[in-house]
Amino acid sequence: MSDSVKYLLDEKDLPRFWYNIVADLPNPPTPALHPGTGLPIGPDDLAVLFPRAVIEQEVSTEREIEIPGPVRDIYRQWRPSPLYRARRLEKALDTPARIYYKYEGVSPAGSHKPNTAIPQAFYSREEGVRRIATETGAGQWGSSLALAGAFFGLDIEVFMVKVSFRQKPYRRAFMESFGATCIASPSDLTAAGRAVLTDNPDSTGSLGIAISEAVERAVARDDTKYALGSVLNHVLLHQTVIGQEAMAQMEMADDYPDMIIGCTGGGSNFGGIVFPFLGEKLRGGRDVEIIAVEPSNCPTLTKGAYAYDYGDTAHLTPLVKMHTLGSNFVPPGFHAGGLRYHGMAPLVSQVVAEGMASARSYHQNECFEAGLQFARAEGIIPAPEPNHAVRAAIDEAVACRERGESRAILFNLCGHGHFDMQAYTDYLEGRLHDQDYSETELAMALSGLPSVESC
Amino acid sequence: MSDSVKYLLDEKDLPRFWYNIVADLPNPPTPALHPGTGLPIGPDDLAVLFPRAVIEQEVSTEREIEIPGPVRDIYRQWRPSPLYRARRLEKALDTPARIYYKYEGVSPAGSHKPNTAIPQAFYSREEGVRRIATETGAGQWGSSLALAGAFFGLDIEVFMVKVSFRQKPYRRAFMESFGATCIASPSDLTAAGRAVLTDNPDSTGSLGIAISEAVERAVARDDTKYALGSVLNHVLLHQTVIGQEAMAQMEMADDYPDMIIGCTGGGSNFGGIVFPFLGEKLRGGRDVEIIAVEPSNCPTLTKGAYAYDYGDTAHLTPLVKMHTLGSNFVPPGFHAGGLRYHGMAPLVSQVVAEGMASARSYHQNECFEAGLQFARAEGIIPAPEPNHAVRAAIDEAVACRERGESRAILFNLCGHGHFDMQAYTDYLEGRLHDQDYSETELAMALSGLPSVESC
Numbered sequence: 001m002s003d004s005v006k007y008l009l010d011e012k013d014l015p016r017f018w019y020n021i022v023a024d025l026p027n028p029p030t031p032a033l034h035p036g037t038g039l040p041i042g043p044d045d046l047a048v049l050f051p052r053a054v055i056e057q058e059v060s061t062e063r064e065i066e067i068p069g070p071v072r073d074i075y076r077q078w079r080p081s082p083l084y085r086a087r088r089l090e091k092a093l094d095t096p097a098r099i100y101y102k103y104e105g106v107s108p109a110g111s112h113k114p115n116t117a118i119p120q121a122f123y124s125r126e127e128g129v130r131r132i133a134t135e136t137g138a139g140q141w142g143s144s145l146a147l148a149g150a151f152f153g154l155d156i157e158v159f160m161v162k163v164s165f166r167q168k169p170y171r172r173a174f175m176e177s178f179g180a181t182c183i184a185s186p187s188d189l190t191a192a193g194r195a196v197l198t199d200n201p202d203s204t205g206s207l208g209i210a211i212s213e214a215v216e217r218a219v220a221r222d223d224t225k226y227a228l229g230s231v232l233n234h235v236l237l238h239q240t241v242i243g244q245e246a247m248a249q250m251e252m253a254d255d256y257p258d259m260i261i262g263c264t265g266g267g268s269n270f271g272g273i274v275f276p277f278l279g280e281k282l283r284g285g286r287d288v289e290i291i292a293v294e295p296s297n298c299p300t301l302t303k304g305a306y307a308y309d310y311g312d313t314a315h316l317t318p319l320v321k322m323h324t325l326g327s328n329f330v331p332p333g334f335h336a337g338g339l340r341y342h343g344m345a346p347l348v349s350q351v352v353a354e355g356m357a358s359a360r361s362y363h364q365n366e367c368f369e370a371g372l373q374f375a376r377a378e379g380i381i382p383a384p385e386p387n388h389a390v391r392a393a394i395d396e397a398v399a400c401r402e403r404g405e406s407r408a409i410l411f412n413l414c415g416h417g418h419f420d421m422q423a424y425t426d427y428l429e430g431r432l433h434d435q436d437y438s439e440t441e442l443a444m445a446l447s448g449l450p451s452v453e454s455c
Numbered sequence: 456m457s458d459s460v461k462y463l464l465d466e467k468d469l470p471r472f473w474y475n476i477v478a479d480l481p482n483p484p485t486p487a488l489h490p491g492t493g494l495p496i497g498p499d500d501l502a503v504l505f506p507r508a509v510i511e512q513e514v515s516t517e518r519e520i521e522i523p524g525p526v527r528d529i530y531r532q533w534r535p536s537p538l539y540r541a542r543r544l545e546k547a548l549d550t551p552a553r554i555y556y557k558y559e560g561v562s563p564a565g566s567h568k569p570n571t572a573i574p575q576a577f578y579s580r581e582e583g584v585r586r587i588a589t590e591t592g593a594g595q596w597g598s599s600l601a602l603a604g605a606f607f608g609l610d611i612e613v614f615m616v617k618v619s620f621r622q623k624p625y626r627r628a629f630m631e632s633f634g635a636t637c638i639a640s641p642s643d644l645t646a647a648g649r650a651v652l653t654d655n656p657d658s659t660g661s662l663g664i665a666i667s668e669a670v671e672r673a674v675a676r677d678d679t680k681y682a683l684g685s686v687l688n689h690v691l692l693h694q695t696v697i698g699q700e701a702m703a704q705m706e707m708a709d710d711y712p713d714m715i716i717g718c719t720g721g722g723s724n725f726g727g728i729v730f731p732f733l734g735e736k737l738r739g740g741r742d743v744e745i746i747a748v749e750p751s752n753c754p755t756l757t758k759g760a761y762a763y764d765y766g767d768t769a770h771l772t773p774l775v776k777m778h779t780l781g782s783n784f785v786p787p788g789f790h791a792g793g794l795r796y797h798g799m800a801p802l803v804s805q806v807v808a809e810g811m812a813s814a815r816s817y818h819q820n821e822c823f824e825a826g827l828q829f830a831r832a833e834g835i836i837p838a839p840e841p842n843h844a845v846r847a848a849i850d851e852a853v854a855c856r857e858r859g860e861s862r863a864i865l866f867n868l869c870g871h872g873h874f875d876m877q878a879y880t881d882y883l884e885g886r887l888h889d890q891d892y893s894e895t896e897l898a899m900a901l902s903g904l905p906s907v908e909s910c
Contacts, residue, residue, distance in 0.1 A: 077461060169876070172880075177876075177883070380563050418565070422624075
């Protein structure tokens, strides 16, 4: 057998539960704090933003949380997603490593994001919500919530970071095709947006600003909730269908990963593939090395502080303890828009801070190089975000060749690059430059971190 | 069960043979004629263009032709493709009809085209070919051959119709990402291209011109063959994996189509889904109504002549008997680039001419309207080409509602619209206009059809 192999589960093996890593972590998660009082927030504080069922999941310590039937019915359109053994890539690399990848690009939105958009929209509709406001960077999350909104009859309002809104008209068209409204952020629809525009009318926006705008819209209207596509515990929870399926598929392959690699922006892709395996290890099961990969230009895990910080620019969100570059840090331009966030999921931060995973960073040119090598061997053009995972997987496979060691490497290919072809054109034409972030600006952003005592 | 349902075959049910409709047609196909002599062409005449194995398939009368192992190994990356019962769409239409669609957008190129690109590249490599020249309109075929070239280590040279080359930079980037060369046609690389540019330096090209260029390149170089993505018998043959799988999946659904709908450009998508069912009927099996759907602005089956004509503008290709608008007919602009061809597969033409299928046409705005209705119900944005099939399927389902009749309607969703979002933006912003073709120009193009006696 020399060709790449697909491992496909039967529909009956679609997970029935989401897996909650909190039940198995050695230490309990740190509490989120109210942005006004600095005291731990309770469910009531969050009720203005999220449906009740989601808030319960956010603070749950149960190991397994049942996936509602209507959510599984929709998951079934593309799940269980395939896991592949990348034999053609192994051959191209002449490596004794066994490279596996889980492929989430088969979802209708082309990424893993619908795994959480669907349940978030479902719970909202169950609780009588009419409209969901959200933000999107590269557009993967906005597209997924637009899709979920079409399925559940909800109005979706997406604040899209202005630079992406301009660079990615196809993503906007995708959201609008599903009936969503897409607004360039900063906008004049919110006080947060107007404040930024007053300071800087030419602002191209940031995820932090767009979050402020969406949160403000949800707070202002009774029939509207907010939804986040990463970072929070319930989002990572919903993504664990990825890792659970991957465990069963590795078993089909009669193998087990020695190493799992995930790219990290807000942490949901990483948590999704990693947590079920990590839980197994924490419960005394098989060992596995875990690597988080992030862009060198937004090095949250590798250069950030592990501290309490706001999730947004206008400081409307709760404070959470996470790796952060400071909520005012603006990374230099690069194409992996989904990884341009100053913070990190508290659960991922905790896992890295407590030594359960390591982190590394890459510049974008070396990631696109890896992405093209992968595409030519395996036939799938990855999104710029998972190119970071592809780069690390290739590096590890080459290291295996050099050491003459056969390890099983698993990574999550969280989305395809169909809406990112301009980035590939820029790469192919030598127009991508690996600009470095400013050490001074990072130091300033970090020095502005809130003092938890003063909140 | 109220939600849409997926029918997924096991990998072991991947077809082992392509199905050749020629074995079951009531009349033998008409022979292709040499463009110089007007006499029936033999295998040797085609050897300059195609690998020997492909030529044998082109003229074969065997019912089943074995799919080579290495081709099946690659098919397996995305095949068997899913078949869905579109219950959410049925509900939105409030119809008693059962709507099924086969989804070919799961291939790495996003359409059904790799089903033939993979074997064509395989046979070329087996016979020592180094390079394949081809043409592409909307880019689906060029993308698929680029992918196949990457898998089999062949250089791929794609002449892309200039108007699409300019309008669809992402398609070009896709091909280049797989290492293919993409050239705007008409180009100055060929005599055919230079002749067009001398006449009209601003020519935006046509599929007929691009075919002439690719054929000329293949003829001029010993290590180069030509590949066509539709029209020819062997191409339709390769696509029959679609219909064979769909038959097995309809059986899983415990149902059988009363009606099959396929959009037609060159005819390969239509032949792929239809021929296995039609063969069953021709061998005395179950009856099924068959409908070909084409754009009103390129109405080959509904307004063309059934006559011998050239496949290209420069008259380098063999003459085949088909429905044709005349090789000089240039349709007005519309977005379904894959359906902008003056001719039609001889086998599809024969099936329509001999009353085994009917044909109808739609304007593009009504097709995009149907595409969006489908997307919001089923979550998949179709390419502009299959929107024609979606339109017909919705119309038939509405007719079922009006007649209070429950029929099973099957269509092939041959590709997704990720690279066609500009068309959706234009539609959503009211910028698509249903220009009509000129009756005078069509009459002129038809009057220029070659007299077979004079060839």
